[in-house]
Amino acid sequence: MxxxxxxxxxxxxxxxxxxxxxxxxxxxxxxxxxxxxxxxFFAPEEVSQIWLTFSDPQYKSPNSRLSSPVFLNKYRGMLKRGGVVHLKTDSRFLYEYTKAVCEVNSLKVLVQTEDLYGELDRLRPLVDAEVYEVSTFYETMFREQGYKINYLAFVIDHEGEYRQPMVPQEFDSDYWRSVEGPRLLFGHDSAETRRRKLLDAVGQ
Known part of the structure; x- marks a missing residue:
């Protein structure tokens, strides 16, 4: 591989x-x-899997989200038939948006969870080990801040154009934006310093 x-x-x-x-x-x-x-940069069907790890949710620009129909169309040109897109994110907004994209385009969802590590006992038989054994810098940081990690794996095989979910009927962007907590980046601070800064930021 x-x-x-x-x-x-x-x-x-x-x-x-x-x-x-x-x-x-x-x-x-x-x-x-x-x-x-x-x-x-890729020939047709050259890629087996695509991982979108902790991408910017792009609250104000739907077409800039890496799981949007704009990008799914690009991925389709290089993914093998049955190839999988993996989304791993601390953003509930991006997770729910991607679920809505899958639903309105009738894409096959293989695994979905709003709390990867909280549901690990259930998910372990369903996912490859790298899903929970490999952690990015941002994943580690957000977990230390107490955020749950969302995970979604889906197949983008689809005939015709992909379409955006209608707002707010199929994806309530205002609601999911409102439930997002602060995303504070603390560089190389220790975990305890990050927690203290986060508590100060939210007034606790």
């Missing part, structure tokens, strides 16, 4: 590449490019 990470920020790509080189990982590569052009 080959792994490819796509990103635009050079510093993060450098850090990842340095880790790969230092640990002699031979099946990983990095692509510095804007996600809007992702389909230009």
């Amino acid at each position: 080959r792994l490819l990470s796509g990103y635009i920020k050079g510093a993060r790509l450098w850090k990842g590449a340095k880790y790969v080189e230092s640990n002699h990982i031979s099946n990983a590569a990095f692509l510095r490019a804007r996600i809007e052009f992702i389909s230009a």
